[in-house]
Each structure stands twice: as C-alpha cells, then as structure tokens.
Amino acid sequence: MVSIRRKPDQACGAPVVLTMDGIVKGMRRTFPVAVFVVPFGIAFGAAAVESGLSVLQAIAMSAVAFSGAAQFAVLDFWPRPTAFGSLALVALALNARHVIMGAVLSPWINRLPLPRRILVLNYLSDVNFADSQPAFKAGARDAGILLGGGLVLWANWVLGTGIGAAAGSLIGDPARFGIDVVMVCFFATVVTGHLRRRSTLPPLIVAAGIAALSVDWLPTGWNVILAALAGGLAAVVFRGR
Numbered sequence: 001m002v003s004i005r006r007k008p009d010q011a012c013g014a015p016v017v018l019t020m021d022g023i024v025k026g027m028r029r030t031f032p033v034a035v036f037v038v039p040f041g042i043a044f045g046a047a048a049v050e051s052g053l054s055v056l057q058a059i060a061m062s063a064v065a066f067s068g069a070a071q072f073a074v075l076d077f078w079p080r081p082t083a084f085g086s087l088a089l090v091a092l093a094l095n096a097r098h099v100i101m102g103a104v105l106s107p108w109i110n111r112l113p114l115p116r117r118i119l120v121l122n123y124l125s126d127v128n129f130a131d132s133q134p135a136f137k138a139g140a141r142d143a144g145i146l147l148g149g150g151l152v153l154w155a156n157w158v159l160g161t162g163i164g165a166a167a168g169s170l171i172g173d174p175a176r177f178g179i180d181v182v183m184v185c186f187f188a189t190v191v192t193g194h195l196r197r198r199s200t201l202p203p204l205i206v207a208a209g210i211a212a213l214s215v216d217w218l219p220t221g222w223n224v225i226l227a228a229l230a231g232g233l234a235a236v237v238f239r240g241r
Contacts, residue, residue, distance in 0.1 A: 014141050016111040018120065022144020023151065026128065030149035033127055034156045041160020044071055048165060051075045055165040062161040066123070066154050069094040093219050100228045101129045105146070108136045112143055123150025202238045207231030 041062065048058035048071075065071055070091045077087060101124060102109075109117055120143050128149030135145055211227035218226065 016108050016141050016143055018112060018116050018143045018147065020144065022142030023148035024144075025142070026132065026145040026148025026150075027152040028148075029131055029145065030128055030152050034149075034152045037127075037153055037156040038160035038163070040068055041157045041162075042164035043160075044068060045161040045164025045166070047072065047075055048161070051078045053078065053165075055162070058165040059158060059162050062158045063154075066125070066157060067091070067095055068157065093222055096222065097126075097224045097228070098124060100225065101126075104133060105129070105136070108141070109143060109146075116143070120147045120150075123147055123154055125150055125153050127153055203231040203235040206234040 044062065045055075045058050048061065049055065053061070061071055061074075073090045073094060074087060102121065105121075105124075109120060112120065124146070128146055131149050132140075132146040207227040207230060210230040211223050214223040214226055
C-alpha cells in the first residue's frame with residue numbers, strides 16, 4: 001500500500017478553532033513589532049489634532065477605523081465639506097491589499113463560523129498577516145494567532161494616537177528617532193524567509209518590480225494590487241514549467 005503524506009497546508013479537512021490560548025499566543029508573537037506601531041500612532045494623533053479633530057475624536061477614529069494610511073488620507077479632507085464618495089475611493093485604494101490577504105487566508109479562516117470570521121478579519125493588518133499565514137501553512141489551526149496579533153497592534157495604535165493627540169507637539173516627528181525603519185526591516189525579514197525555496201523567487205521578483213515601476217503612475221495602493229496579481233500569475237506560469 002502506498003501512503004500519500006500531505007503537507008500541513010494541504011490538510012483542508014482540519015478544523016480551525018478560535019481559542020483564548022491562541023489569542024494570547026498571537027499577542028506574544030506580534031508584541032515585539034507592535035510596540036513600534038506606537039510612534040506612528042503618535043504621528044497620526046498629533047496630525048489629527050492639528051487638522052482640527054479633538055483628542056477624543058482622534059482616538060475614536062483610530063479605534064474604529066484602524067487603518068493608518070487611510071486615516072492620514074482622511075485628514076486631507078478635514079475640515080472641508082466631506083466628499084464621502086472620494087473618501088470611500090481613497091479608503092478602498094489604500095486598503096485594497098486586504099482583498100489579497102483575505103484570499104490567501106481563506107482556506108483557513110473560512111472554516112470559522114461567520115461571526116468569528118468577521119471578528120478575526122476586523123483586526124487583519126499587514127503585520128499579523130505576515131506572522132500568521134506562515135504559521136497556518138506550517139499546520140497551526142488556531143485563528144486566535146491572527147486575532148491576538150491584530151488586537152495587540154490595534155491597542156498600540158490607539159495608545160499611540162492618544163499620546164500624540166494629547167502631547168504630540170511636545171514629542172515632535174517620531175521619524176527622527178529612526179523608528180520608521182523598523183516596519184521595513186520586519187517585512188524584509190518576512191520576504192527573505194520565503195527565498196529559501198527557489199520556486200518563490202520569480203514571483204517575488206516580478207511582484208517587486210511591478211510595484212516599484214507602477215508606484216509613480218498608479219493611485220496609492222493600486223500598485224500593490226497590480227503587483228500581487230502579477231506575482232500570482234508569475235507563480236502559476238513558473239510552477240507549470
């Protein structure tokens with residue numbers, strides 16, 4: 001008899017759960033990076049108050065929206081008459097990468113009941129996606145890893161916003177401390193980890209090239225979507241060879 005050993009990410013029938021232990025684990029895994037979200041929150045809080053928002057309004061926006069790029073973009077419309085259609089398009093473009101991330105996570109997250117699925121994905125961000133997706137592929141089946149990572153990121157973002165809104169003018173530009181390079185290093189490390197397999201190299205090169213070449217002629221965020229689609233197509237082409 002010949003037995004076929006499935007890879008961990010091919011175990012489609014394995015149940016996916018959401019536990020408190022998983023949430024705590026996700027928090028612990030992401031906390032070292034989440035700490036560096038605070039300075040970005042400070043920058044937003046200070047900018048929000050300068051744009052006319054109150055401290056409570058700035059904090060409420062971060063707590064509800066939880067999207068740094070979109071929140072900074074919204075400040076450009078404040079306090080002029082709000083063009084909700086334009087705001088919606090800007091938010092869609094800046095967060096369109098979540099469509100790709102959701103599609104990648106769907107084999108696991110879609111096995112959760114709808115209410116839990118919505119709860120988990122409500123806190124989806126680049127950092128906890130980059131942390132949890134490899135864990136799922138390696139065999140993890142607790143969505144709490146994704147949710148816990150998102151919660152600790154959200155908490156630090158709201159905390160930073162509160163600090164920046166209350167005392168941002170006293171702190172100044174957080175970029176002068178060099179903290180803004182931390183996220184770049186984190187994602188560079190994530191990408192480097194995938195280079196161990198030669199099959200991942202062509203899609204990464206194609207995606208990076210498309211993103212870099214289109215950044216100046218596509219609206220903000222759409223170059224990421226184009227790069228993801230091109231990278232996926234490249235993966236299909238090279239895998240078929």
